[in-house]
Amino acid sequence: MRDLNYQLKNLCDHNKDGSQTTKADRHKKLQMMADHLFELGFRRMNANSLKPKHVDALIARYLSEGLNEGTIKNRLSALRWWADKVGKPNVVAKDNAYYGIESRVFITNESKARDLDRELLSKITSDHARMSLELQKAFGLRREEAIKFIPEYADQGNHIRLKATWCKGGRARTIPIRNELQREVLDRARLLAGLGSLIPSHLMYVDQMRIYEAETNKVGLHKMHGLRHRYAQERYYELTGWQAPACGGPTRDELSEEKRLDDRVARLAITQELGHGREQVTAVYLGR
Template sequence: MAKAAVFAANAAVQDGAMGFKHAAGIAREFKQFAAFAKANGVKQMEYVTRELVTRYGEQLADRVSNHEIGQGQAQNAVSAINSVMRLATQGEWKSVSPTRECGIDQRSAIRETPPTGLDRAALGDGLAALSERGQAIAELAREFGLRTKETSLLNAQTALREAQTRGAIRVSDGTKGGRPRDVPLNRDNAERQLAALERAAAAQGAARAVMPADRNWKQWSENGLRAIRETLQQHGVDRLHDLRSAYACERYQQLTGHAAPVLGGQAPRGGDRAARLQIAHELGHGRSIITNSYLGASI
C-alpha cells in the first residue's frame, strides 16, 4: 500500500498536479498509515475506508492531547491520507476531517470545557464495562494522571511496592522524551490510588507490565487501547486523555483549595502558579504553561 501511494504521488508530479516536495511528504505520511492499516488487517488501498482513517486520526488525537506531537503534524497526517486516497480513487474519495471526525484539537491549546471522567460516580459505569486490564489502564490514568503509553508499560506490581514503601511511584517507561519522574500518593486520595494499583497489579499477572505479554506497544496501541477507548466513549468519557485532565483538575483543587479555571474557579496568582508547576511535574511536562490544556487558562 505504501508503494502504491508513492506511485500515485509521483504520477501527480508528472501531471503537474503537485510539486515533488509535497508528493514526497504525503507519501511519507501515508507510509505510517499503511502500517496501521496492515495491523488492522487492511493491506490493499481499495479496502481503505473512512472509518479506518478516522480510527487512525483518533489515535493521533490522543498523541496530540498527550503532547507527543503537535496539532499541525496530526492534522497534516490525516490530510496527507486524504490526498493520496483522492489520487488513488480519481477524486471519488470523501475526505475525513482531522478536527470534526478525528477529534484532533484545534490550534488553541487552552481547555475550555470540563474533562469527562471527572465525576467518579459516572465514571464507575464505564469502568465496570471494561475488562480487568482495561479498567487498570483507565484507573491509572485517572488516579495518577499517566499517559496511555505510561499506563500500558507500567510494572504495576513494582509500582505498588514503591507506593507502599515510599509514598510515590516511579514512571520511566513510555514517558515523553524518556524523562523519568515520581508521581506521589496524595493525602486526599492515597487510599483510592493504592486500590487502583492493587487492581492493576492483579490484572498484570505474570506479564512484565499492565499491557498483555503477547503484544508489543504498537499492536496494543492500535487495537487494545482502541477497544478501551470505545467502551469508555459509550459511557460518556470522550477520550482516555480526559482522565488525565480530570486528575489535573482534582489536584488543582487539592493543592489550592479552589476549583480549576475550566471548572469556574481560580486560585490567587501565587497559589495558582505553584499548583501548576507541581501538576506539570506530575504529568511529565517541563513547562507549567502546558497545564492550560488540562486546567484552563489563568484569569
C-alpha cells in the same frame, strides 16, 4: 515500494527514539508525506535529498487543503525529525511562523474533564484494559503509560515512577501517591500483573492497544484523555484550595499576588506530574 518510502521506513526502523505510539505515528506521517511528494512531481527523491523546496511544496499543499494548524505542526515535527536524521537540520525552519503557522496552544476556561462511569467500566471485559483505565483516572496517566505500566517496578511506596520508554518524548517521571484510592488501585494492579506489566504475557503492546481500543470504543469511552483533565483539576484544587478556572474558579487576573504565587507553584507541580514540557500545555486542562 518507491525508493523514498523504503528509505524512510529504514530510517524509522533504525532510530528508536520515542515511545511505540510516537514511532508508529512518525512512520505513518513520513510515509504519507513521501506519497504527497511523489504526487507533487518529485519522482526521484531519496531520504538524503530533502531540500527546502520540498518542505515548501508540502506546506503549500496542506495550507491549500485547509488543514488545521495542529495537524500541520505535527507533520512539520516529523519533517524536522527526518531532516535531523539525514544531517540536514536547517532544511526545515525552526519557527513554524516562517510557514505562516502560528505556534500557540488554544486555551479556554471550558472544562473537558470526564470521570469513569462505574457502570460503563464494569462492561469492560478485559481485566487488563479495565485496570489501565483505573490507573489513568488515579494518576492522570496517558493511555500508553497505563498499558505498559509495571506495578512491581512503578510502586515506590509514596510515589510511582514511570520508565522513559513508557512516556511521551521519553521523559521519565514520578507521581506522588497521595490517598487511599490510589493505593487501593495500585494494590489491585499488582495482584493482576504480578511481576509483569498490564499487557498479558502472551500479547505484544500493539495487541493490547487494539484490545483497549475495542473495549473502550464499544462502551463509548474512547481514548479517555479527559481523565488527565480531571486529574489536573482535582490536583489543582488540592494544592491551592480553590477550583481551577476551567471548573468555575477565579482566573489568574482575579487572584491576589499571594494566590498567584500558589497558582504558579501548583501549575508547575501538575505539569511535572503529567509529563509535559511546558506549563502552557497544562493550562489547556486548567484554564487561565
